[in-house]
Amino acid sequence: MELKGFKTDTIIEPFRIRSVEPIRFTTMEQRKALLSEAGYNPFLLKAKDVVIDLLTDSGTGAMSAKQWAGMISSDESYAGSESFYRFESAVQDITGFKHVIPTHQGRAAENILFTTIAKKGDVIPSNTHFDTTRAHVEHNGAEALDLVIDEGRQPLTIHPFKGNMNVEKLEGTIKRVGQDNIPVIMLTLTNNSGGGQPVSMENVKAVSKIARSHDIPFFIDACRFAENSWFIKTREEGYEDKKPIEIAHEIFSYADGCTMSAKKDGMANIGGFLALNNDKLAQDCRSLTILTEGFPTYGGMAGYDMEAVATGLYEALDEGYLKYRIRSTAYLGDKLIDAGISIVQPTGGHAVYIDAKEMLPQIDPLEYPAWSLTNALYLIGGVRAVEIGSVMFGLQPDGSEKPASMELVRLAIPRRVYTQSHIDYLAEVVIHAYNQRNELKGYKIISSPAVLRHFSAKLQPLDQ
Known part of the structure; x- marks a missing residue:
């Protein structure tokens, strides 16, 4: 008897x-x-009261047996631990950057970088700054300027790299404000606030060329560098035969440094780092690390956290995992599109973004349609999502308020946590909310802090 192998396009979870x-x-x-x-x-909900938790993919993933094994054998020495050197070696191998400064998470790396280099009157361009990045920039008196391409603000427009920076606008910004007033150019991979959309290698190279021609440092927000590498492999000509780690090497080769939340593509529950090449800047950043995080060879991370990240960075670049990760997210997006729900297309790597402005035209942007939909998902099926709209981005540095460019509800998928049946249930909840969309009302803010208000604001439905 001669048997033939089973071939299928079906993608199953590449883990037990x-x-x-x-x-x-x-x-x-x-x-x-x-x-x-x-x-x-x-x-402000308790996690135990949530059925499907899609608030964030940051630090909420499941770790592998290899990561847990590394954690058990970690070195917790205060200075110069073996766990740090394994962590440092992994970061240097993947990014190529000379100096590696561990931090307890990505926003700490942002704080150290921007506190060191930014001042009042500076402008820091990016494709799209995320919430904590923007807050750190503005806290130091600088302007966080978003220069994503036009397609990146059009949810239904199909473009393979909607996270790209508009290089013409970047050149115009440098000419307008002067290169001495731009301490760094940032590029977020993938573009979280813009729907988890990737950036092409061509765009990375173009931004790098502009930065170097004006002698401006170029840094990457590398939270989801592995997912971005996969999109380049599958969407950009000339990279289809490259391994994700080879693509990552090339991405980082065009930059001078990066900030990283290892709670995303580090596959860990906590941790991050600042990596860079400039010796003087690294020295200044390490001095601030000691003040705010800890000794530079642990920087707010336990040895076991560094072990988890050192392994997780490579696991995030595994082709089998990335194929499953991106396809499983697209699976949810396809189900919502088939039901007539407007989402950011094409689907991103770590999340599906629902276009609440399109779904709820009866709710004014400053009555927060995306927030209304987010709460509806919890009421209907216990699903916790997050608003990326005018509650998150509407408050301006001068205290005024204006509508955000998009009103999105992000369904962020934790890594290696939920199965297909969970996703099917999630789709049913979203579709049920969509079918009742005309019943949804807006919200008003009762109390909120002046910075990052979405984390702790109290609201009230307008029909109460």
Whole structure:
């Protein structure tokens, strides 16, 4: 008997599950009370009261057996631990940067970098700054300027690299403000605030060329560098035969440094780093690290966290994992599109972004349509998502408010956590909310802080 191998385009989870966490189910009446107690802010809900938690993909993933093994054998020495040197070696191997400064997470790396280089009157261009990046830039008196291409602000427009920076606008900005007033040019990979959209290698090279021609440092926000590498492999001509790690090497070769939240493509629950080549800047950043994070060979991370990241950075670049990761996200996007729901297209790597402005035209942007939809998903099915709209980005540095460029609800998929049946349930909840979209009302803010208000603001439905 001669057998033939089984060939299929079906993608299954490239892992087996050996540890499980129970889910607590709640009724809609219970969720109404819980959401009210939380000031109608999903961030303030208790995790035990959430059925499917898509608030963020940051630090919420499942770690591998190899990561746990490394954590058990970690070196917790205060200075010069072996775990740090394994961590440093992994970061240097993948990024090629000379200096590696560990931090407890990505926003700490941002704080150290911008506190060191930014001042009042400076302008820091990016394709799109995310919330904490923008807050750190503005906290130091600089302007966080978004220069994403026009397609990046058009949810339904199909473009393979909607995260690209508009290089003409970048050149115009340098001419307008002067290169001495631009301490760094940032590029976020993938572009989180713009729908998890990737940046092409061609665009990385173009931004790098402009930065170097004007002697301006070029840094990458590398939170999802592995997912971006996969999009380049599958969408950009000339890279189809390259390995993701080879593509990552090339991306970083065009930059002078990067900030990294290892809670994303570091596949860990905590951790991050600042990596760079400039000796003087590294020295200054290490001095601030000692003041705010810890000794430079642990920088706010335990040895076991560094072990998890050192392994996770390579696991994030595994082709089997990336193929599954990107396709499983697209699977959710396809189900929503088939139901007539407007989402940012094509789907990004780590999340599906629902276009709440399109779904809820009856709600004014400053009555927060994306926030309304986010709360509806929790009430209907216990799904916790996050608004990326006018609550997150509407408040201006001078205290005024204006609508965000897009009103999105992000369904961020934790890595290696949910199965297809969870995603099918999630799709049913979103579709159920869509079918009742005309019943949804806006919200008003009752109280909020002046910075990053979406994390702790209290709101109230307008029909109360």
